[in-house]
Amino acid sequence: MLSGVADTMRATSWRRQMAQFVQMLHVIAMALAVWKGLGIVTNSESPVVVVLSGSMEPAFHRGDLLFLTMGSKPIEVGEITVYSVPGTEIPIVHRVTETRPNPKKRHGQLLLTKGDNNHGDDIMLYKGPRWIRDDQIVGRVQGYVNLTLTVTDSFPMLAM
Structure with a gap:
């Protein structure tokens, strides 16, 4: 019974870590998209x-x-x-x-x-x-x- 709880905690921790990693990638992708979008709108390589x-x-x-x-x-x-x-x-x-x-x-x-x-x-x-x-x-x-x-x-x- 105790080993089942430990396995559940490990799985949850792993899932939480993966979710945080995916969220971080999403934030980076959005920042890059905004930067590139600004570059296109302003016609400047560094807006x-x-x-x-x-x-x-x-x-x-x-x-x-x-x-x-x-x-x-x-x-x-x-x-x-x-x-x-x-x-x-x-x-x-x-x-x-x-x-x-x-x-x-x-x-x-x-x-x-x-x-x-x-x-x-x-x-x-x-x-x-x-x-x-x-x-x-x-x-x-x-x-x-x-x-x-x-x-x-x-x-x-x-x-x-």
Whole structure:
């Protein structure tokens, strides 16, 4: 009789573990589906990014979530873009300060950017070229959520 109870408990425990595992897979699949869906809707490979530095203060702070889109219209001076530089993994969030046509690509653009909190433009970040190409743009900032204030208000010990 006692061995029957132990067997039932083991079976229940195993079933519960399997159910939790399946639920975890479901959560991961849903998160991936939402991410991919956002990418399709916004036409951006990274529809949401996190600000990692203070170079765009006071507009954005470390920890802010930025929501990106990729439109088909030319990028204009003053727009805040997220771009990638070949050879680096971390995208950069900066404001476009100058644009010009790309002579090597029909309807292409060359862009010069600068962080709002930086003294100079981003030429040193481009690793060689004086301009970034419009095909290096990951997205245009359309909105943001300031998570830094939320977290540091809730957990003051995390404020730096």
